[in-house]
Amino acid sequence: MLPSVSPGVLFGLGLLFVQAVLLSVLTLRLLPGRTRRPPLPPRLSPRDDTTVSVMVTTLNEAHRVGPCLEGLMQQTAPLLEVLVVDSRSTDGTRELVQAAAARDPRIRLITDDPLPQGWVGKVWALxxxxxxxxxxxxxxIDADTVPAPGMVGAVVDAAEQDGYDVASFAPQFIGQTAAERFVQPAMLVTLVYRCGAAGATQPPPDRVLANGQCFLARRELLLQHGGYAPARASFSDDVTLARHLARHGARVGFLDGSRLIQVSAYRSLGEMWREWGRSFDLKDATGWWLRWFDVCLVWLVQALPLTILLALLVTWRAGVWSPTGSDLASRVGTGLLIVNAVAQSLRWFMLWALRGSYGTRGLSYWASWLADAAAAWRLTQSTLKTPTAWRGRKYEPLSATASGVGT
Structure with missing residues (x-):
């Protein structure tokens, strides 16, 4: 007759198994980061063997497009032109662009046609x-991006050196409030846990990550694949398009551009929570079961290990289990202690690994691991809800088919 096992021990055994599997998956995702390329330096000399068209999409961006345009005006060859595609701004954006165009003839203001049915506004502008x-x-380039001198040449250099058809670049975040520096890094870590490190070996197409704030592609390749239409209905258009192209044979890279571009995307924690949290689950680019697998991974190997470690300490002190015991409860407790200690150590290591992505860190950044549960909750919310509004525009619920998932 088999000995009886308490429900608590059975729960702990199941938790140990699931956490061990997910921690193994996470380790495999992070291992390529050991050989990732370091942050790319700006190119200090012009190129003369290729050309680049920069596209900036705007809709009432007067409060932040100025630094972006100033940074672009400092670029040398291979920059050919800067196309600012405006969607009928009413806040002075157009006047700012026209003033910049008077100073630099490479800048041109374009007004996009009325938004067609089934398109997200930014994607239509692109x-x-x-x-x-x-x-x-x-x-x-997004209007909230500030390019460093030599950025354009550097991104083309990187793409050509590694043979990429498409490459995007992770920025350095600046201008954040202390509250943002506490929560946003925890949200960023969920992306790394789900997709891997910037600058590492190219992952499978369904794990490709991209950043639309600095997204480079061969023009002919885009035209061959219908331009931006594969991501026309996507709120995470950068990842949707990159994964679509990767599935069709393009070589796609995601590199560390923290020395090339700076971003001050949001003006408060509330705006960041609402706007970035709206789409950072990547539902438009990821099948439903992979999304929910990643939600479970984030909860069990990022958000909960510290809580589990504290619970293990309490139950150990209460005599429920012992690290030196040989009974099943003690073995399960010891296993959970090891798995969660490793998971928590990995999380603390991520603080060091990602430090260059923040222009200002301070205590808020170094304590951001305490916001992991909030980040996991926001990811869960985002996964459950389909966005219907962005930048003041209302949209009908968009289907996965329309946004290119699975195509």
Whole structure:
């Protein structure tokens, strides 16, 4: 007759098994990061063997487009042109762009056509810019991005050296409040846990990560694949398009551009929680079962290990189990202690690994691991809910088919 096992021990055994599996998956995802490329330096001399069309999409961006344009005006060859595609801004954005164009003839203001049914506004603006672009490469830049001098040449250098058809670049975050520096790094770690480190070996297509704030692609390749149409209905258009192209044979890279671009995307924790949290589950680019697998992974190997370690300490002190015991409860407790200690150590290591992604760190950044449960909760919320609004525009619920998932 088999000895009886308490429900608590059975629960602990099941938790240990699931956590061990997920921790193994996470380790395999992070291992390529050991050989990732270091942050790319700016290119200090012009190039003369290729051309780049930069596209900046705007809709009421007067409060932040100025530094972006100033940074672009400092670029030398291979920059051919800067196409600012505006969606009828009413806050002075157009006047700022026109003033910049008077100083630099490479800058051109374009007004996109009325938004067609089934398109997200930013993606339609990018498609409109692509139709006007003349460069060998097209480089999408968000209005909240501040390019360093030599950025354009550096991203093309990196793409050509590694043979990428498409490459995007992780930024350095600046201008964050202390509250943002506490929560946003925890949210960023969920992306690394789900997709791997920037600059590492190219993952499978369904794990490709991309950053639309600095997204470089060969113009002819985009045209061959229908431009931005594969991501027309996506709120995470950068990842959706990158994964679509990777599935169709393109070589896609995601590199560390923290020395090339700086981003001050949000003005408060609330705006960041709402706007970035809206789509950072990547539902438009990821099948439902992979999304929920990743939600479980984030909860069990990022958000909960510290809580589990504290619970183990309490139950050990209460005599429920002992690290030196030979009974099943003690073996399960010891196993959980090891697995969660490793998971928590990995999480603390991520603070060091990602430190260069933040222009200002301070105590808020170094304590951001305490916000892991909040980040996991936001990921869960985002996974459950389909966005219907962005940048003041309302949209009908968008289907996975329309946004290119699985195509």
């Amino acid at each position: 498609e409109s810019g692509l139709r006007e672009a003349r460069g060998t490469w097209v480089l999408g």
